[in-house]
Amino acid sequence: MNRDSFRRRSRAWGRRQSYSFFSSLGTLLSHRLGTLMTVLVLGIAMALPIGLYVTVSNLRTLDLQREQWGTITVFLNSEAAEAQVQELAKLINLDHQASVEAISPGQGMEQFREASGFGQTLDLFEDNPLPWVLLVTPRLSDGEDLGEAVARLDAWLQERAEVDLVQIDFKWLQRLAGLLELGQALVSVLSVMFSLAVVVVVANTIRLDVASRAEEIEVLSLVGAGNGFIRQPFLYSGFWYGLLGAMLALVLFNLGLYYLQQPLERLLDSYGNQFEVVNIGGSGLVLIVFAGGFLGFLGAWVSVQRYLRQLRKSGMLGRL
Amino acid sequence: MITFEQVSKRYESGAMALREVSFHLEPGEMVFLTGHSGAGKSTLLRLILMLEKATRGQVIVDGRNLSKTQSRQAPRVRRRIGMIFQDHKLLNDKTVFDNVSLPLMIAGERYPDIRKKVRAALDKVGLSGKEKSWPMRLSGGEQQRVGIARAIVGMPPVLLADEPTGNLDPELSRELFGLFRQLNSQGVTVLVASHDLALIRSMRQRVLVLAQGKLADDISGSDIAGPAA
Ligand SMILES: Nc1ncnc2c1ncn2[C@@H]1O[C@H](COP(=O)(O)OP(=O)(O)O)[C@@H](O)[C@H]1O
Numbered sequence: 001m002n003r004d005s006f007r008r009r010s011r012a013w014g015r016r017q018s019y020s021f022f023s024s025l026g027t028l029l030s031h032r033l034g035t036l037m038t039v040l041v042l043g044i045a046m047a048l049p050i051g052l053y054v055t056v057s058n059l060r061t062l063d064l065q066r067e068q069w070g071t072i073t074v075f076l077n078s079e080a081a082e083a084q085v086q087e088l089a090k091l092i093n094l095d096h097q098a099s100v101e102a103i104s105p106g107q108g109m110e111q112f113r114e115a116s117g118f119g120q121t122l123d124l125f126e127d128n129p130l131p132w133v134l135l136v137t138p139r140l141s142d143g144e145d146l147g148e149a150v151a152r153l154d155a156w157l158q159e160r161a162e163v164d165l166v167q168i169d170f171k172w173l174q175r176l177a178g179l180l181e182l183g184q185a186l187v188s189v190l191s192v193m194f195s196l197a198v199v200v201v202v203a204n205t206i207r208l209d210v211a212s213r214a215e216e217i218e219v220l221s222l223v224g225a226g227n228g229f230i231r232q233p234f235l236y237s238g239f240w241y242g243l244l245g246a247m248l249a250l251v252l253f254n255l256g257l258y259y260l261q262q263p264l265e266r267l268l269d270s271y272g273n274q275f276e277v278v279n280i281g282g283s284g285l286v287l288i289v290f291a292g293g294f295l296g297f298l299g300a301w302v303s304v305q306r307y308l309r310q311l312r313k314s315g316m317l318g319r320l
Numbered sequence: 321m322i323t324f325e326q327v328s329k330r331y332e333s334g335a336m337a338l339r340e341v342s343f344h345l346e347p348g349e350m351v352f353l354t355g356h357s358g359a360g361k362s363t364l365l366r367l368i369l370m371l372e373k374a375t376r377g378q379v380i381v382d383g384r385n386l387s388k389t390q391s392r393q394a395p396r397v398r399r400r401i402g403m404i405f406q407d408h409k410l411l412n413d414k415t416v417f418d419n420v421s422l423p424l425m426i427a428g429e430r431y432p433d434i435r436k437k438v439r440a441a442l443d444k445v446g447l448s449g450k451e452k453s454w455p456m457r458l459s460g461g462e463q464q465r466v467g468i469a470r471a472i473v474g475m476p477p478v479l480l481a482d483e484p485t486g487n488l489d490p491e492l493s494r495e496l497f498g499l500f501r502q503l504n505s506q507g508v509t510v511l512v513a514s515h516d517l518a519l520i521r522s523m524r525q526r527v528l529v530l531a532q533g534k535l536a537d538d539i540s541g542s543d544i545a546g547p548a549a
């Protein structure tokens with residue numbers, strides 16, 4: 001093949017692609033409702049794994065070895081006087097490598113008033129029923145495990161007469177770490193399953209598309225269209241379904257995030273963290289959108305190969 | 321341009337549609353194919369278009385032996401042939417322009433060229449200005465002419481027609497055959513299957529007669545008696 005004829009052929013190929021491209025767009029637009037339904041199903045299917053992925057990856061950015069996480073809440077006896085409390089705090093601070101914040105019953109009431117909104121009701125109490133509270137945060141020496149440090153403090157505190165109750169949130173965090181491992185595995189499993197769902201949904205839509213356009217396919221074949229030209233618009237349709245589905249998924253996900261972001265940040269801030277939800281970045285968005293397009297393309301490919309073969313077997317496109 | 325050598329076609333059902341048919345069409349010839357219903361006319365055209373494969377014998381079109389051509393080459397063969405169908409085979413959800421432009425889109429021609437050629441083809445069949453019409457809104461005769469425009473728009477060297485006058489009144493049928501003759505005079509090889517004997521006779525062209533799948537007669541144009549069209 002000489003260079004000129006090659007160039008001519010590749011130009012013709014390019015133009016055929018663009019005709020198929022616009023024809024597929026035209027089809028999607030002329031069946032607006034059907035397109036919308038398919039895209040909606042795909043969007044919901046893809047929003048779920050995206051949401052879980054972002055949740056898990058955000059939680060994983062938490063450094064579970066940070067000292068703040070190990071804060072122990074120590075409720076003291078109601079008999080414990082301020083002097084006693086300060087004495088205990090100093091002891092913990094000096095002998096047990098932990099920083100201590102003491103909260104008086106008055107401060108505790110103030111905090112509770114603010115956080116709960118029970119302002120008026122609380123005024124009904126004549127005496128403040130709250131005890132002194134110590135917030136004990138271990139200082140980790142090099143290489144020390146937060147879990148061990150917390151356990152060490154806990155054991156010592158339990159023995160003290162002034163101590164009424166020791167509350168350790170750290171156990172909850174350890175469970176969270178376990179859950180995150182599970183969550184990550186779940187993201188992988190769900191991503192595979194929902195990707196498969198996208199392929200199947202698009203394949204089914206394209207199957208109906210092929211069936212409803214059997215007559216057009218016959219005519220195209222009669223006037224000399226090759227496999228590629230017949231197949232191409234369906235592949236583009238599949239691509240569009242997937243692409244639009246992924247875009248909708250991102251919109252749905254961000255709407256969900258908008259509602260969840262504040263409560264989530266408040267929850268995590270209460271553990272002393274300045275926490276900000278990290279959304280999917282620009283390259284992540286592009287990746288998701290094109291992954292959607294690719295999955296749609298794949299579904300269309302599977303479907304179109306299969307059903308064009310069936311049409312051909314039926315003899316509609318000639319018996320050769 | 322078209323050669324049949326001892327061609328037989330047996331359908332899977334067992335029906336023998338063609339039996340050892342042999343003939344040859346020169347480039348630029350215009351030939352009518354006639355015979356009663358079920359004689360094998362459509363089958364013969366479908367063989368040329370590679371919609372069926374001959375059971376025995378050779379079909380040679382434009383120098384290519386179709387019996388030895390792979391099925392994936394069929395589109396290439398069909399692009400060199402303009403086919404007109406009795407039931408038009410138009411797409412009703414596409415405009416006249418989109419219908420007629422199909423072969424050019426498939427060939428990947430430039431859009432401005434496509435516009436020019438579609439307009440010229442519609443001019444030729446007397447449908448100027450109907451580009452934006454919907455096929456369903458047109459009369460039977462007009463729809464048939466859209467089909468012809470689509471068949472000729474890519475300027476194929478061969479034009480086939482299967483009972484193109486099937487649903488048309490005698491006046492329109494005569495016009496249509498006149499159009500075929502005009503296209504033929506521009507060098508296109510034309511093969512028209514029809515059972516309208518009176519009309520065929522008036523054209524004074526070569527006639528192939530099929531009877532129960534056999535080529536019963538091959539009459540040259542000069543041997544046809546009767547009033548000229
Ligand atoms: N697809 C088919 N399958 C089986 N038999 C067929 C098929 N098409 C045509 N035939 C048979 O082949 C013979 C020739 O048919 P056809 O070529 O359509 O004749 P004509 O066009 O002259 O009416 C008939 O007996 C018909 O029943």
Ligand SMILES: [Mg+2]
Binds near residue numbers: 361362363482483
């Ligand atoms: Mg017939």
